[in-house]
Amino acid sequence: MGRAVLVLFLLLPALAVWWPLWFMGTGALMPLDELRAALGPVLQGAEGSAFWPLLPSWPTLQPLAELLLDTPQFFTMFWNTCAIVFPQVLGQVLVGAPAAWAFSRLRFRGRRALFTLYIVLMLMPFQVTMVSGYLVADAMGIMDTFWAIILPGVFSTFPVFIMAKGFDAVPIALLEAASIDGAGPLRTFFHIGVPLGVPGILSAAVLGFLEAWNAIEQPMTFLKTKALWPLSLYLPQIAAEKLGLAMVASLVMLAPAVLIFRFGQKYLELGIQASGLKE
Structure with missing residues (x-):
């Protein structure tokens, strides 16, 4: 009962x-x-x-046929989304992993203060940094380009925080043994840190993909040309008279996010477990 x-x-x-x-x-x-x-x-x-x-x-299947055969702007915006999301996630891993390793396993003056600043920046919503981000992008001459969205995403603080928690699970004794065997900092990072920190790295990649794939405010702020818009801005433009088209477009947009989450679910769980382990 x-x-x-x-x-x-x-x-x-x-x-x-x-x-x-x-x-x-x-x-x-x-x-x-x-x-x-x-x-x-x-x-x-x-x-x-x-x-x-x-x-x-x-x-x-008429709405699906209309979307795939009679709506070329859907494919344009789909590839726009891929051109924004995948470089952004790749950059987060390439830039964030070394930074996370430094916060987790290196000891230097000001480390705690700098990591606290990372956490503060991570907690700030986009609306708080929107004006400053707009001014910086305009000064760099990248407004109304994909780079105005990719570069801020690459240097996001949230992936660093997630990967740092994953690197915290790497045993210090293993690092000391590598140092005794003559391994330098870079070799230790690539041969020990990265393989053992895979759960945290993939967790950050999955969460970064989901956030970038569904982003709305960043494209609305930095992209003025409709030909550069991603799918997240395409769906609100569908007229109310095309309900079936809106349903199918939402389903197609949801599919990559579901597949990525399904693939990375076990890594998310491992990353959460690793962040809670204490040596």
């Missing part, structure tokens, strides 16, 4: 989480007239109350 109550207690929030996904998936297969009948009272102010069928009455 207790187990059944527990399952029921956990099932309710699970359904609440899955309902938007089910809503989006079934909506992508609904014909336009059924979507209008279900959501008309909400979107068009029609009389009656909105409802949502469990399954579409007549499933159709």
Whole structure:
């Protein structure tokens, strides 16, 4: 009896989480007239109350065909998103991993104060640094280019914090043994730190990808040319009359994030476990 109550207690929030996904998936297969009948009272102010069928009455792939065959701007914005996100995540790993190793395993004057500054910057929302970031990007001449989004993302402090916690799990005795064998700082980092810090590095990469893939405020601030917009700015531009297209576009945009999270889930768990271990 207790187990059944527990399952029921956990099932309710699970359904609440899955309902938007089910809503989006079934909506992508609904014909336009059924979507209008279900959501008309909400979107068009029609009389009656909105409802949502469990399954579409007549499933159709017409919205998917329209998105893939008749909407070239979707592909443009998809590749724009890839051109922004992947260099940004790669840069976060290349720049953040050495910085995280220095904070975790090197001892130098001002380390604690500098790491505290990193944490303060990490806690600041984009709205706080938006004006200063805009002025810097304008002074560098990179406004209305992908670099205005990539460079601030590369030097983000959050990946450094995540990877530093992962490097904290590397045993000091192992580093001392490497030093006795004649390994220098760089060799120790590449041959010991990086292999043992893979969970933290991949955790930072997964979280960085999810944040960059769904970013809205940064593209709105730094990109004025619509031809450079990512997918996160494409979805709000879809007219209310194209409900099926909006559902399919949302589903396609969600797919890479879900796949990346599914691939990196175990590394996220390992990174969390490693950050809680004490030598």
